[in-house]
Amino acid sequence: MDILRRELQRFKRMLFPHLHTSQSSESEMQEQGGLITEGRQQDNSASEGALKITLHVLKEMGRKDLADELEKRKYQQVHCQFYFKLQKLKRFEYIFEGVAQHGNQTLLNKVYTELYIIEGGSGTVNTEHEVRQIEAATRRRPTEVKPIKCEDIYKPLPGQHGFIRTVLTEGISGIGKTVCVQKFNLDWAEGRVNQDIQLLINLPFRELNLMKRDYTLTELLHHFLEEAKEAGISNFGKYKLVLIFDGLDECRLPLDFIHNEPCCSVSQPTSVDVLLTNLIKGNLLPSAHIWITSRPAAADRIPADLVHRVTEIQGFNDPQKEEYFRKKISDQNMASRVISHVKSTRSLHIMCHIPVFSWISATVLQRILEETERKRTEEDGDRREMPKTLTQMYTHFLVYNSVIRTRKYSQEEEEASQTQAQVKTDEEMILKLGKLAFEHLMKGNMIFYESELNEYNINVSDAAKDSGIFTEISENEFGFHLEKVYCFVHLSIQEFFAAMYVFHTFTRFSQNLLEQQETTAVKQAASDITSLLKSAVDKALQSNNGQLDLFLRFLLGLSQTPNQTLLRSVLTTVGSSSPRNEEIVKYIKEKIHENHSTGRSINLFHCLSELNDQSLVEEIQNYLSSGSLSETKLSPSQWSALVFVLLTSKEDMDEFDLRKYSRSEEGLLRLLPVIKESRVVLLKECNLTGNCCEALAQILSSGTPCLKELDLSDNDLQDSGVELLSYGLARPTCQLEKLRLPFCGITEIGCRFLADALRSNPCHLKELDLSYNHPGKQGVELLSAVLNDITMYCVLFLLSTDACKLTLDANTAHSHLSIFGDNKNMTRMETALPYPDSPERFTDWGQVLCQEGLSGRHYWEAEWTGQWTGIGVAYKGIRRKAEGNECVLGYNDQSWSLRYCHGKYTAWYNKSDADISAPYFSSKRAGIFLDWSAGTLSFYAVSSNAMTHLHTYHTEFSEPLYPELFTGESVSWQ
Known part of the structure; x- marks a missing residue:
C-alpha cells in the first residue's frame, strides 16, 4: 500500500506540480534538499505523458466529464503561463543603454556579458565609497569558489543541502544587479531555464515606496502582475513562485522586522511594510522563492537569519571587459584600440569593472576614434586626445549626449533659430539636473520621484527623453503607473553633475555652495577658485563613508583648463578660472601628511592625478626600483604614497x-x-x-x-x-x-x-x-x-625544542675546556688538559665547535652558569690561532655570536656589536634558530614559561654553519 500511495502521489505531482508544492511544508523541502529542483524538472518532462495516459484512462472508464475538466484546467494553466511569458518578453527583451535614438533599443541577448557572481558576502557593512570597493575587487585574484550563474541562484552547490528560499544579492551601483534580474526574467520567458517556475513577479522597492494605502497580499501581487488578475489567479500559494525585490538600497519603507505584527492571511489588508516583512519571514507564501538585490551598504536591513544564501556580483573581470567591448563595438579593429587605451590607463581600467562605466567608455572612445578617422581623411589637424582621467571621460560623455540631442532636434526642426533655442534649453536642463544632483547627493538620495523633480522646475518628459544621463526607471522597466521614478544612469554621473553645478555656481556667481554661511569678505575672496577647491577637500575628508570622494575628483578635474574648454561647448555660461595648481597640490599633500584614513589618502592621490601631479608616486617608485626602500625612513606622505602605489599596481x-x-x-x-x-x-x-x-x-x-x-x-x-x-x-x-x-x-x-x-x-x-x-x-x-x-x-x-641534536667536538676545544656528558656539556678548568695536538684546536681563546655542520632549519638551546659567555655559529674555516682577537667568535666575517654579560646581551659580527634593548634576564638560557636558506639566525632568551626574541642576523650563508661556544664557567647544549 505504501508503494501504491507513493506512486499515486508522484502521478498527481506530474499532473499538477503546483498542488504538490503548496501541500509540502518547508521542513519537508529542507529534508529533500537539492533533489527538489532536479525532481521537478524530471516531473515536468513527464507531465505531458502523464496527462495523455490519465485522459485515456478516464475516457475508458466512461468519465468523459472528468477528462474534459482535466483537459480544460491544463489548457488554462498552459495558456496563462504562455501569456505571462509573452508579457515578460515584451518588457525585458531590450535593454536601454542610455541614448535610445528613435526607439533604436539594444537586444539584451546581443550585448549581455555574463556577470561574475559568487556565493558569500562580507558579513559586514562596507562604508567606503563604492569606487574604492571596485578598486579593491580588481586587485583580488580569482576566487577558488566556483561562480554561480544567474539562473542557478536557487540551486544548491555540490555538497549543499536544504531548500534555498531567500537569496540576497549584493553589488555596488551599476555593477549589473538590475540587468541580472532582467536577464533572469528574459531567460525564463524564452523557455531557456527554470521552467519549473510557474509565476515570476517583480516588485521593485522604488515602486513599493509609493504604495501608501493598505493592501491584501493578493492585491499587492495583482498590482505587479496584472496578467494574473486577468487570468483569475488569486491563490498564489498553489504555484511555484519567485518574488524579486530589486533595489533594497532604494527602499524608503521602515522594514521593521521586530515590531511589525505577524500576518499569515493573504486576504488580510495591511501596510506594504507589514506584507514585506511577513513575506521575507515566511509567514506568507512560505514555499515561494524570494530574491532581493541591494547595494552593500543597505544589505544589513534584512536580518541574516532570514537569508538562506548571499551572493555577490563582482562585475566584469578582465576577459569579460574585453568581451563586452567586442560585443558593443562592431568594428573589431576599433574595439582593439579601445581595449588597448583602457588597459594603458589604470584608473579607467579599474572603473571598467563596472558594466555601466564600460558602456560609457565604449560610447566615448568609439566616438573619438571615429572623429579622428574622419579628420584624418579630411586632413584636419584638430584631433581630440583620448581621455585619461575620469573627469575627461565624463566631460566627453556629457558633450556626446548633448550633441546627440541637438542633432536629433535639428533633424526634426528646420529653422536654425529653433536649434539655437534647443541648445539653450539643454543648457538650462543641465544646470537644473546639476542642482538636483548636488542637493540630493548631500542627502544620500539616488532616485527621484516626479514630485521631487517638479520642485526643481524640471520638465520630466524632457529630462528623460532620449537621454543617456537621466532616465525614467519605472515605466521602461516594469510598466507601472503609480508615479514615475527617475535616476541618473549611474551614481558617478550624478556626482559629476553635482561637481559641474558647484563649479558653475562658483565661476558664474562667486558662490561657494560648500560653505554653509558666507560673509561678504568670503564672497570677495571667492574670485580665486583655489578657495573652492580647498573647501571641497575639507568637506570630502569630513565624510566618514567617502560620500564626496568622486565628487571631489570631478571638481578638481573641472578646474583644469582643457576640461573647461570642452565643457563650454555644451555649457556656454560656465566661467573660466584657472587655479594656482601649485597651491592646491601643496594643500592636498599637506592633508596626506596629516595622516587621514587610508581611503581618504588614496582618493587624494587620485585627486593629484586629476591635477596632473605624480611627484609623490614617482618618488616612491624610484625607491622601489632602486631597492632602497627598506633602508629609508619614510614620512607619513611617503607611506601613503607607498600604499597607493601597491594598491593600484597591475600585479595581483x-x-x-x-x-x-x-x-x-x-x-x-x-x-x-x-x-x-x-x-x-x-x-x-x-x-x-x-x-x-x-x-x-x-x-x-x-x-x-x-x-x-x-x-x-x-x-x-x-x-x-x-x-x-x-x-x-x-x-x-x-x-x-x-x-x-x-x-x-x-x-x-x-x-x-x-x-x-x-x-x-x-x-x-x-x-x-x-x-x-x-x-x-x-x-x-x-x-x-x-x-x-x-x-x-x-x-x-x-x-619539541630538542629537534636538533648537537655534540661538542673535543678536537676543537681549547685546552682549558673540559668536554663531558656524551659531549653535550663543557666547563672551564683552571689548568690545561692533556689534549693531543690538532690543527683544528683553538689555542688562544676558550672556544669549542660542534661536530655537526648545519644547513636548512634548526633550533637548539644552550644553558650556562656564571656571569658571561658567548654562543653562536661559525664556518668550518674560522681561524684557530691568532695573536690578536681575529679568531674570537663574532670578531670576524666567519662567525656570528650572542654574548651574555651580567644579565645583558649584545650581538657581535665582524668586530661590530649591536646593543639589545631588552630588560635584565635572570635566566641563563638561550635559544638559537637557524634558517639557512632564508639567511636568518635568531637568538632568544628562554625561561620556563616565556621566549623573548633578542636579535636576528640577516645575511646570505655560503656554507654549512657549526654551532660554537665561547668561554663561560659551565655551558651545556639542551
Missing part, C-alpha cells in the same frame, strides 16, 4: 612580504590596507610585538575573502598578543586557513586563547604552527582536545 595582490618594505610595527600599521587585500601575508622576523595583533584581528574579523595565510613567525607576540589575535580568529567571518606562530613566546595561556577561538570558529583553519614555543603539557592537551571535539581538519605543529 597574492603575496605580501613586509620585510621588503620595513621590518617594524610602524611599517605593518601603515601598510594594513595592502595586507587586507593580500592572500598570503609574511610578517616573519619583523620586530613585531603583541601591540600589532589588535589591528590584525580587525582584518581577520572584517570578512575579507582575500587573507588565507598569515606568517607571524619569530616575533615577540607573547600570550597577550595571541589573546588579541584570537578575537579575530574566533569570528565566523574569519576565513584564515594557515597561521604560523613559531618563536612567538607562546605558553599554555596563549594556547587556551587559541583553543577557545578554534572552538568558536572551526570551519576554515587547516594549519596551525606553534613549533618552538612553550605550550606545556596542558597547552598541548587543550589544543589537541579541541581539534578532536570539532569536525574540522587542522594540522597542528607542536615540534
Whole structure:
C-alpha cells in the first residue's frame, strides 16, 4: 500500500506540480534538499505523458466529464503561463543603454556579458565609497569558489543541502544587479531555464515606496502582475513562485522586522511594510522563492537569519571587459584600440569593472576614434586626445549626449533659430539636473520621484527623453503607473553633475555652495577658485563613508583648463578660472601628511592625478626600483604614497612580504590596507610585538575573502598578543586557513586563547604552527582536545625544542675546556688538559665547535652558569690561532655570536656589536634558530614559561654553519 500511495502521489505531482508544492511544508523541502529542483524538472518532462495516459484512462472508464475538466484546467494553466511569458518578453527583451535614438533599443541577448557572481558576502557593512570597493575587487585574484550563474541562484552547490528560499544579492551601483534580474526574467520567458517556475513577479522597492494605502497580499501581487488578475489567479500559494525585490538600497519603507505584527492571511489588508516583512519571514507564501538585490551598504536591513544564501556580483573581470567591448563595438579593429587605451590607463581600467562605466567608455572612445578617422581623411589637424582621467571621460560623455540631442532636434526642426533655442534649453536642463544632483547627493538620495523633480522646475518628459544621463526607471522597466521614478544612469554621473553645478555656481556667481554661511569678505575672496577647491577637500575628508570622494575628483578635474574648454561647448555660461595648481597640490599633500584614513589618502592621490601631479608616486617608485626602500625612513606622505602605489599596481595582490618594505610595527600599521587585500601575508622576523595583533584581528574579523595565510613567525607576540589575535580568529567571518606562530613566546595561556577561538570558529583553519614555543603539557592537551571535539581538519605543529641534536667536538676545544656528558656539556678548568695536538684546536681563546655542520632549519638551546659567555655559529674555516682577537667568535666575517654579560646581551659580527634593548634576564638560557636558506639566525632568551626574541642576523650563508661556544664557567647544549 505504501508503494501504491507513493506512486499515486508522484502521478498527481506530474499532473499538477503546483498542488504538490503548496501541500509540502518547508521542513519537508529542507529534508529533500537539492533533489527538489532536479525532481521537478524530471516531473515536468513527464507531465505531458502523464496527462495523455490519465485522459485515456478516464475516457475508458466512461468519465468523459472528468477528462474534459482535466483537459480544460491544463489548457488554462498552459495558456496563462504562455501569456505571462509573452508579457515578460515584451518588457525585458531590450535593454536601454542610455541614448535610445528613435526607439533604436539594444537586444539584451546581443550585448549581455555574463556577470561574475559568487556565493558569500562580507558579513559586514562596507562604508567606503563604492569606487574604492571596485578598486579593491580588481586587485583580488580569482576566487577558488566556483561562480554561480544567474539562473542557478536557487540551486544548491555540490555538497549543499536544504531548500534555498531567500537569496540576497549584493553589488555596488551599476555593477549589473538590475540587468541580472532582467536577464533572469528574459531567460525564463524564452523557455531557456527554470521552467519549473510557474509565476515570476517583480516588485521593485522604488515602486513599493509609493504604495501608501493598505493592501491584501493578493492585491499587492495583482498590482505587479496584472496578467494574473486577468487570468483569475488569486491563490498564489498553489504555484511555484519567485518574488524579486530589486533595489533594497532604494527602499524608503521602515522594514521593521521586530515590531511589525505577524500576518499569515493573504486576504488580510495591511501596510506594504507589514506584507514585506511577513513575506521575507515566511509567514506568507512560505514555499515561494524570494530574491532581493541591494547595494552593500543597505544589505544589513534584512536580518541574516532570514537569508538562506548571499551572493555577490563582482562585475566584469578582465576577459569579460574585453568581451563586452567586442560585443558593443562592431568594428573589431576599433574595439582593439579601445581595449588597448583602457588597459594603458589604470584608473579607467579599474572603473571598467563596472558594466555601466564600460558602456560609457565604449560610447566615448568609439566616438573619438571615429572623429579622428574622419579628420584624418579630411586632413584636419584638430584631433581630440583620448581621455585619461575620469573627469575627461565624463566631460566627453556629457558633450556626446548633448550633441546627440541637438542633432536629433535639428533633424526634426528646420529653422536654425529653433536649434539655437534647443541648445539653450539643454543648457538650462543641465544646470537644473546639476542642482538636483548636488542637493540630493548631500542627502544620500539616488532616485527621484516626479514630485521631487517638479520642485526643481524640471520638465520630466524632457529630462528623460532620449537621454543617456537621466532616465525614467519605472515605466521602461516594469510598466507601472503609480508615479514615475527617475535616476541618473549611474551614481558617478550624478556626482559629476553635482561637481559641474558647484563649479558653475562658483565661476558664474562667486558662490561657494560648500560653505554653509558666507560673509561678504568670503564672497570677495571667492574670485580665486583655489578657495573652492580647498573647501571641497575639507568637506570630502569630513565624510566618514567617502560620500564626496568622486565628487571631489570631478571638481578638481573641472578646474583644469582643457576640461573647461570642452565643457563650454555644451555649457556656454560656465566661467573660466584657472587655479594656482601649485597651491592646491601643496594643500592636498599637506592633508596626506596629516595622516587621514587610508581611503581618504588614496582618493587624494587620485585627486593629484586629476591635477596632473605624480611627484609623490614617482618618488616612491624610484625607491622601489632602486631597492632602497627598506633602508629609508619614510614620512607619513611617503607611506601613503607607498600604499597607493601597491594598491593600484597591475600585479595581483597574492603575496605580501613586509620585510621588503620595513621590518617594524610602524611599517605593518601603515601598510594594513595592502595586507587586507593580500592572500598570503609574511610578517616573519619583523620586530613585531603583541601591540600589532589588535589591528590584525580587525582584518581577520572584517570578512575579507582575500587573507588565507598569515606568517607571524619569530616575533615577540607573547600570550597577550595571541589573546588579541584570537578575537579575530574566533569570528565566523574569519576565513584564515594557515597561521604560523613559531618563536612567538607562546605558553599554555596563549594556547587556551587559541583553543577557545578554534572552538568558536572551526570551519576554515587547516594549519596551525606553534613549533618552538612553550605550550606545556596542558597547552598541548587543550589544543589537541579541541581539534578532536570539532569536525574540522587542522594540522597542528607542536615540534619539541630538542629537534636538533648537537655534540661538542673535543678536537676543537681549547685546552682549558673540559668536554663531558656524551659531549653535550663543557666547563672551564683552571689548568690545561692533556689534549693531543690538532690543527683544528683553538689555542688562544676558550672556544669549542660542534661536530655537526648545519644547513636548512634548526633550533637548539644552550644553558650556562656564571656571569658571561658567548654562543653562536661559525664556518668550518674560522681561524684557530691568532695573536690578536681575529679568531674570537663574532670578531670576524666567519662567525656570528650572542654574548651574555651580567644579565645583558649584545650581538657581535665582524668586530661590530649591536646593543639589545631588552630588560635584565635572570635566566641563563638561550635559544638559537637557524634558517639557512632564508639567511636568518635568531637568538632568544628562554625561561620556563616565556621566549623573548633578542636579535636576528640577516645575511646570505655560503656554507654549512657549526654551532660554537665561547668561554663561560659551565655551558651545556639542551
